[in-house]
Amino acid sequence: MSSISEQHSKDAYITILLNDDYLPGALLLAKTLKKTTENDVILLIDATGLSEKTLELVSEEFDKIIEIEPIISTSEKNLRILNRPDLFKTLTKIAIFDQTDYDFLIYLDCDVLPLKNLNGLFNILKGSNYDIAACAESSWPDIFNSGVLVLRPSKEIFEKLLIKSQELDSSFDGADQGLLNEFFLNKWLRLPYINNVTVNTNLITLENSYEYLPAYNRFHQDIKVLHFIGNKKPWFSRDIENYFTGNLKNFHKLWWEEFDKNYFGYEAGKIFEASSGITPPVITIPGESSSSLQDKYGKEPQAPNLAEEKLVNTWDLDIEEQNNEPILSDEVINEELPPPIFPWEAYRRDPTRVFTEIPEVLKGDFDMEQLNLEDD
Numbered sequence: 001m002s003s004i005s006e007q008h009s010k011d012a013y014i015t016i017l018l019n020d021d022y023l024p025g026a027l028l029l030a031k032t033l034k035k036t037t038e039n040d041v042i043l044l045i046d047a048t049g050l051s052e053k054t055l056e057l058v059s060e061e062f063d064k065i066i067e068i069e070p071i072i073s074t075s076e077k078n079l080r081i082l083n084r085p086d087l088f089k090t091l092t093k094i095a096i097f098d099q100t101d102y103d104f105l106i107y108l109d110c111d112v113l114p115l116k117n118l119n120g121l122f123n124i125l126k127g128s129n130y131d132i133a134a135c136a137e138s139s140w141p142d143i144f145n146s147g148v149l150v151l152r153p154s155k156e157i158f159e160k161l162l163i164k165s166q167e168l169d170s171s172f173d174g175a176d177q178g179l180l181n182e183f184f185l186n187k188w189l190r191l192p193y194i195n196n197v198t199v200n201t202n203l204i205t206l207e208n209s210y211e212y213l214p215a216y217n218r219f220h221q222d223i224k225v226l227h228f229i230g231n232k233k234p235w236f237s238r239d240i241e242n243y244f245t246g247n248l249k250n251f252h253k254l255w256w257e258e259f260d261k262n263y264f265g266y267e268a269g270k271i272f273e274a275s276s277g278i279t280p281p282v283i284t285i286p287g288e289s290s291s292s293l294q295d296k297y298g299k300e301p302q303a304p305n306l307a308e309e310k311l312v313n314t315w316d317l318d319i320e321e322q323n324n325e326p327i328l329s330d331e332v333i334n335e336e337l338p339p340p341i342f343p344w345e346a347y348r349r350d351p352t353r354v355f356t357e358i359p360e361v362l363k364g365d366f367d368m369e370q371l372n373l374e375d376d
């Protein structure tokens, strides 16, 4: 006999995909979550924005796919101030509150990379009056970043958000973060920043923008979720040396390491074929010149230096023993495979660098003690 309070709540992870461009992010997110949770991993989609190929690929990975009506921004002016006109449909994210089959949801943007088990966050709102928990936006800590959310779905909240979203200039940034913050102003539970460490990919150089590098160095082992905010997403390019600047290169590399652990060869090719407008990864095959590669594949390699010596910087100092390896190993595997169509199919490599503490943490439970929650 079990009382109601003892009953298990129904919880799930959820993300949203609005077009093909974010497909690699969505797939890797699902793969990563599956390693740490038995809960459902749900995908909300705007089917009008997705190709058949994308639909096929996501249906293989997610437990449940829910089609929703896109909600278009009424604040084009504010989106322009944010410099992100591409976010005109992210208000659609409010549909997470409509998923009342679940007691609690952990919402994650497609551009996040979980590094540790997040299951403990399902309990964070239980017994509290809060309907939403999130991390402070690093550039304006009185509001939250909407890329990682813990929420209690509610028809009432969804209806209110929907009505609000239709008002002209309802969102101060033109997108979901502005709307949600206006709605939940001073009514959100603040989670420790390690649950949504934002890597701002819009930075031109580290010198002309503020990033608190000493804190990265001090706390990087505690990071549970990395979030690649801004209009450059890690999967848009495989050119680790040139696409991001400064220590962002390490985060970019980490995303690709995780991707390569999960997808390679033909499968990886299918993903980048489906995600429109994205430069597919290009790998230099040791011993072959760019021009011979070009003859072979009919394509100019765009990152011929990828196999060159790895830069070591502060991020790497404490794991140096794993590190002086080139990003790509020379090892050719599985020679029985059919001849490659794409350059990257020729190679499969083991990760050259891992966060050594992760496997242990992934096995264990989330430590609630460490959350150090405060009521705001």
Ligand SMILES: O=c1ccn([C@@H]2O[C@H](COP(=O)(O)OP(=O)(O)O[C@H]3O[C@H](CO)[C@@H](O)[C@H](O)[C@H]3O)[C@@H](O)[C@H]2O)c(=O)[nH]1
Pocket: 015, 016, 017, 018, 019, 021, 022, 086, 087, 090, 108, 109, 110, 111, 112, 145, 146, 147, 148, 173, 175, 176, 177, 178, 228, 229, 230, 231
């Ligand atoms: O073309 C797009 C754009 C967005 N998305 C989805 O919407 C999310 C949000 O967009 P994103 O590019 O990740 O925004 P950020 O660069 O992270 O910018 C910030 O601002 C956004 C708008 O307020 C919030 O949605 C984010 O959570 C917040 O971190 C993505 O992760 C995807 O899940 C798509 O599928 N396709």
Ligand SMILES: [Mn+2]
Pocket: 109, 110, 111, 112, 147, 227, 228, 229, 230
């Ligand atoms: Mn994001």
